Amino acid sequence: MKIKRIEIKNFRSYVGPNVFQINPGLTLIIGANGEGKTNLYDAMEWLFDNRARSDARRVVAKKGAAALAPGETGETSVAIDFEHDGADHRIEKSFNFTKSDDDSGIDVSAVRFTGYTATRFGRERINGATLLDRCFNASIRHFSLMAGEESLKVLNQHETLQYLIRTFSAVRHAEKYKEFTEYAAETAQRAAGNAIHKNTKNKKDSDRLGREIEELTAQLRQKQRELENQQNEVRRYGVQIEDVVNSREASEEMEALESRLKSLQSERAKCRARIRENYTVALLDDMFVLGGIMPVLDEFSQKVADVERRRRREEHEHISRQGEKKMLRKMSLELENGAVPLPVYAPDAKFMQEMLDDHICKVCGTPAPEGSAPYLYIREKLHAYLQSLEEEESQKPCFSNTYITQLAKRETIINNERENLAKTYAEIRDLIDYNEVQKKKLRQIDDNIAQVEESQLKLQAKLPGLSKEAILNLFTNLTNWTRYKSEAERRIVELGLDIRQLEGKIEEKRGQLNGLARNTAAGIYVNIAEVLESVQGAFKSALARNKADFIEELQRVANRYLALLNVDDFKGTVRIHVDVAGTLCIQLADVDGSVIDPNKALETTMYMSVLFAVSELTEIKKDDEYPLLFDAPTSSFAVGKEKDFFRIIDNLDKQVIIVTKSFLNETGPNTYVLDYDMIEELKIKGTIYRIEKMRPFDDKNQATVQTKITKIS
Amino acid sequence: MATERKRVSKDQIYDNWAKRNVHFEVELEESVIRQLADYGSGATRYNAARGCILGAGYEVYILAFFIGLYAGVRRPLEGETKAFGQPVQYWGNLESRGERSGYPRLREYIFAAAVARTDFDLLAIERGDTPLSKGISAMILTMDEYANYGLHLMKDYLEEDRHYFSGNTAMLNLFLPLFEKMNAGYVHDDVADGDDDPDPEPLD
Known part of the structure; x- marks a missing residue:
């Protein structure tokens, strides 16, 4: 799939029709914060999400709607023209919005999702979602749209890597043969077993061996099932731990704040208890009236x-x-x-x-x-x-x-x-003074509590979707999950040993059973079964080898990109690691093999390297080409590293669309100009667009905001 | 002689005073006493159910009495009057008072103040020329008139704002200037070096 053109009409800040011509290589769309970068990314995400149907009202360009007369109708649409498998296609998502007669709001129609395919008979109209899935598989979309550096972590998910291997290695071509050889070997074994069973000469022994093999096989299956469960558990806990680890700092801070809050609340309760301000009652009960x-x-x-x-x-x-x-x-x-x-x-x-x-x-x-x-x-x-x-x-x-x-x-x-x-009056004055001091202290404590609570809210805002309690529980959970994961990993090792032992025993029993068939009519069945088992074994090892080769190749190419993206800088080595649970993960390793905990920019280049490696391998195999759309992928990069990044992307034979605020120089508050020198220096071959807000606009009225597009080169 | 001594020892002036009831003007029952105390609800325990700051009605009377005493103003009762249900001997007892503390000793000082400020011929009573009951009545009248002044003062504040005394400091603020006045120039041997504070400021 290669995108040729993006059309955005009345989508948020994109008012009226807007067109981006997309280069087969790099297309750079440059804009400062709030000028339409994220709206462009969201438009593409909205188009590629074939589930979303209900958020139409949210994406209507307010300025477009404001320009309508009461009762008048406008249209919001996002469309791409693209090439896939040598044919031209178009997918378009759209809906109408109509301004109400009393000018109080807008009504929106149902969302239309339409696809068009050029055939030799002309343009054929088909369902947009179907066409999208056919040309741009949902799994690929999963890691081809990257909003910010954090989203690159999707690459480190077991499922993503498995998908990459299945899609881009030769494994998928061999899968069907592997399945067939398994089926053939199993059928031949069953036939051999039946033939041996029919032979009355060794019936007693063959029955016994058959039962033993059956029992051992049942045990083996059970262990294999348990192994699979434990592997899933390890993966699940691994993901959860990873999530928690990412929030460790916030959780620690939240814990410290919570501890401070509790101490302040306790102090407040004590302080309140110390205040004895019920003076009217004290006039009697404490006989203050005798003052x-x-x-x-x-x-x-x-x-x-x-x-x-x-x-x-x-x-x-x-x-x-x-x-x-x-x-x-x-x-x-x-x-x-x-x-x-x-x-x-x-x-x-x-x-x-x-x-x-x-x-x-x-x-x-x-x-x-x-x-x-x-x-x-x-x-x-x-x-x-x-x-x-x-x-x-x-x-x-x-x-x-x-x-x-x-x-x-x-x-x-x-x-x-x-x-x-005689001291009563002095006691009253003392109590009043004491209470005033305590009240002042209480006000101070209340202020401190408000500050702590505000800090907690700010911290919570950094971890959307997590309640304060959930953040506080993260560490308890981390401890538990780490323990469960370790227990499951230990069990996996035990199960591996058990399985190998059981497989050995089954093989031994099967050998004994096959021995009974020698020189009998069942011998031929046994020979066939043995041959087919060998073939199955060969496929199995070939697949494992192929997978290992693909991973090795992926590592090799990824390390090449890593070197390019980290010139004159420490980078380590990209390693795609398979852990005890069979989980694939991307790591950076030091020269001694130990795992490195990279800084943000290094981590981003690590993922980018793998992404580019996948892209390169895809290109080599001429299979499932897909565009990459990045929103602000270089936030943590230093200027030098950023230049390397764009230079590499520009020379990559790969369709990449990047929305970025790089290449802008700030000349005043919220005023930016393009850094033509940097563009010149990098000699970008791809297409460059500048997006910016049309001026003037009312900073309090979204209906006055509109993104203007200018093609730079 | 033994019988005679026993009769005299039982005839205590304090006990005779403590068995008496005090009085207030009926018109102050609704406008002051019920506004500040849980008076007349049938409950003897402190009850904040109606937002009252005090429990029994006599508590308002005691505070009013001290206001009149310290102000040095007696206000004769007018119109219809009424007595509290509880004689002085039960004032400030601890039982059934919930979170409050008892203050039975306060009665001793009220008694002393009533004796000090009542103009009566104690020697005539001592000789038996004047009956004790007459002297006790004079003491009760003194108390009633001081309290009447205090109750009317409270009434004035409540007429301005019926929630005036619901704050913690309002009642004390009535007393602080009176305390200051009473203690002005009063130097006790044991507290001569005590309070150097300037004039008390009303609490907010």
């Missing part, structure tokens, strides 16, 4: 002290008054010689009254006529006695309650708490 109580307590103390003092004074006065009365009474009963008088109640009132009535002291016998000194003494004593009885009855305490004492006790207790209470 102004001290002067009031002073008043209380003063009041209690005053009243308590007054109480004591009053009580004292009361007691004093009582005491004076007693003293007077005592003095009136004093004896002349100073002797202590009898108690006031002795003798009692009845006897004293009797003595007064009888005018005699019945204690000492002294006569006591009325008016005499003894008479008066007895009468005074009786009077004192009666008065004491009266006083006893009438005497009450000064205070009947003890409330003031109670208050005084309370005052003493409260007084003991003064020291703590």
Whole structure:
């Protein structure tokens, strides 16, 4: 397949009809960022994707749609004219878009996919998808459209390499013979077995050997199936590990961010817990409401002290008054010689009254006529006695309650708490200050958390399709997958040994079985089966040899390109390696055979070299020619390496279309001019197009953006 | 004599005071107390279901009392009045208060403040010339009037903005200038070297 012409109409920034004439060799399409490179690549991808039917609205040129009057219809189409197998063909994908009557949007029609083939009877119209698959196989398309350097890694997929080998080595021509020889050998073995079985002479032995072979064969099949499963597992884990390894840096970063986030969140929780801002409740529960109580307590103390003092004074006065009365009474009963008088109640009132009535002291016998000194003494004593009885009855305490004492006790207790209470107001201020500090800290933590989360989002954006959890799980998965892969690889080695042993045993038993047939009618069947087995073996080894030769040839040519693309630079050696699981992979090896982990530019040149080698081998075999379309394949290249790259491509007898921002010099912000000196220096033979945005345009309105195409050479 | 001593020891002035209920103007029940406390819902535990910042209604009363006390303003109750269901002796007890802490000791200081600011003849009561109940009533009246001033102040703020006290700092901001006023020039032996802060600023 050789593309001659690309037509793009009303596809994104390609407004109206746009045509690229495509060179059989190199076609360079040069444009800066945002000028239509990726839209061109996407147009080709859209055309070559025979599944896509639903994204029509997404690709309509907004400027084209904006130019329509309400109800008017336009057409979006992408088409290629190409040559294949000596005939001219065209495939075209298109749909109509109609502006709604109220100018509110557009309606799109179903997508048409049409193919045209030139025949001797004229141009025949056929299904576009069918024609595409016939001339440009889906598997080839898989690695002929490369968007960016990362996409080149498709070459390192086992299936891609297997496809290349099957397609471009002689293996595919021998496949049918190999299948036939397997069938023939198997049939002959079965015929020989039947013939031996019919021979009654050795029936017992042949039955036994037949059963043994059958059992061993069943075991062999089981081991082979398991081997195949384990090989698939190893490949699967290999791909998964490769994906993870590519994201290792991001995952590590995400893990570090997550760890920081958790620590910040924990710090935030602690900080929040430390903030005690429920001041209203604290006024009561922490008795902050007592922040102004001290002067009031002073008043209380003063009041209690005053009243308590007054109480004591009053009580004292009361007691004093009582005491004076007693003293007077005592003095009136004093004896002349100073002797202590009898108690006031002795003798009692009845006897004293009797003595007064009888005018005699019945204690000492002294006569006591009325008016005499003894008479008066007895009468005074009786009077004192009666008065004491009266006083006893009438005497009450000064205070009947003890409330003031109670208050005084309370005052003493409260007084003991003064020291703590006096600190309350300071505690409140301290708490407020502390909370402010914590809140400030919390704001800082919140800012840090927001920063970490933003970094995580940015990191996530670098790995589209992967959630944060998935990125964090990558390393856990890597550990598991690596272990599973190692286990499967170990099992593959064990199975290989088991299979070889079983094959040996089967061969031995079959030899014994065939020995039974010697000199019998079954002998001829055995001889035929042995011959066919030899033929099958020969095909098998020839195929393996052919495959190995192809890989070797691919390596040789790839290394030639690698040398060209890395002049005066370290490059190593391209090695197409078959691992224990039978997986093919492209590696760079050092001189001692160890695998090199290449930098990005070296890795890209490694894949490019293999791609060019495949292309060259294809050309040699004149088989399945196909174009290569690269979008920005040299992003990581230094200028010198980039020049080598374009020079080689230009001299390659291979159709290559490259969209690139190379060959541009920046003269101002978003202003570029073509580097004609570089084009001149490289002496590019191919066709060169410059694509750029038509000016002026509104940087906020996509409907004003249009790509302009200029053919440079 | 022994019987007499027992009777007197039971007759504690504090207990007589603590058994009393305090009062508020009925019109403040809806406009202030129910706005700030879970008053009247039948629940005794702290309940934030209605967005109230306080639990029992008496908690609003206590805060209002201290506002009046520190401001030094008594406002006689007018119109219909009402008593809280819980006498003073139950204020601030820990039971059934969920995440809150008890503050029973606060009662002691309210008592001391009520004694300090009530103009009554303690000696007459001590002599038995005036019944204790009269003195206790005077103390309760003192409390009610201080609280009434505080409740009306809260009412003024709530009329401006019914969510005024839902912030953490609004209530404290009422107290901070009062604390400052009360502590101005007050030097306690143990804290003389303490707070050198300038005037407190209201919290945002």
